[in-house]
Amino acid sequence: MPGVTNWLRDAGEQGVLLGVASSSPSEWVLGNLRRLSVSDSFTAISCAGPRIPGKPAPDLYLRTCAALGVPPEAALAVEDSPNGIRAAKLAGLLCIAVPNKLTSDMDLSQADLVIPSLADCTFEEAVGRLAADQRLRAQGRT
Numbered sequence: 335m336p337g338v339t340n341w342l343r344d345a346g347e348q349g350v351l352l353g354v355a356s357s358s359p360s361e362w363v364l365g366n367l368r369r370l371s372v373s374d375s376f377t378a379i380s381c382a383g384p385r386i387p388g389k390p391a392p393d394l395y396l397r398t399c400a401a402l403g404v405p406p407e408a409a410l411a412v413e414d415s416p417n418g419i420r421a422a423k424l425a426g427l428l429c430i431a432v433p434n435k436l437t438s439d440m441d442l443s444q445a446d447l448v449i450p451s452l453a454d455c456t457f458e459e460a461v462g463r464l465a466a467d468q469r470l471r472a473q474g475r476t
Contacts, residue, residue: 335414335432335434335451335452336451336452336453337451337452337453337454338372338452339372340452340453340456340457341412341452341456341457342372342375344456344457344458345457346375348457348458350457351377351378351402351403351404352375352376352377353376353377353378353379353380353398353399353401353402354367354376354378354379354380354381354398355380355389355394355395355397355398355411355421355422356379356380356381356382356394357381357382357388357389357394357417357418358381358382359381359382359383360379360381360383363379363381364379367379377401377402378398378401378402379398380394380395380397380398380401381394382394388417389415389417389418389420389421390416390417390418390420390421390424391421391424392421392422392424392425392426394421395409395411395421395422395424395425395427396425399425399427405426406425406426406427407426407427409427409428410427410428410429410430410461410464411425411427411428411429411430412429412430412431412432412452413429413430413431413432413442413445414431414432414433414434414437415437415440415442416437416440416441416442416444419431419442419444419445420444423444428446428464428468429444429445429446429447430445430446430447430448430449430460430464431445431447431448431449432448432449432450432451432452433448433450446464446467446468447460447463447464447467
């Protein structure tokens with residue numbers, strides 16, 4: 335996705351631990367992360383399997399947060415589908431939705447923030463917008 339390498343770099347520079355929670359098989363996920371030369375960006379990778387249900391179940395996010403040593407309420411998911419958003423929210427994470435070609439016409443409104451592309455803003459800008467939205471919600475303004 336456009337902008338993803340900048341987000342990975344920026345998050346890493348800020349000391350953010352990164353993980354992958356994917357419903358895809360681990361061979362496919364790991365192969366693609368290596369092919370794209372981003373596998374070293376991630377501290378934890380959780381994939382669905384025989385005893386690990388895929389999304390929209392929250393298990394993948396809960397496993398990833400546990401592997402990172404981060405409580406779900408302190409974590410942020412970046413998702414591209416309604417099932418992914420549901421999994422993140424059920425696990426207790428905040429969620430930014432970034433639609434792809436296949437999900438651009440789907441309802442992603444359950445996310446805490448929707449942005450059209452990772453290239454539209456920096457990681458820091460998106461986190462700032464999300465924090466501002468959360469403050470407004472807490473104050474009952476949205």
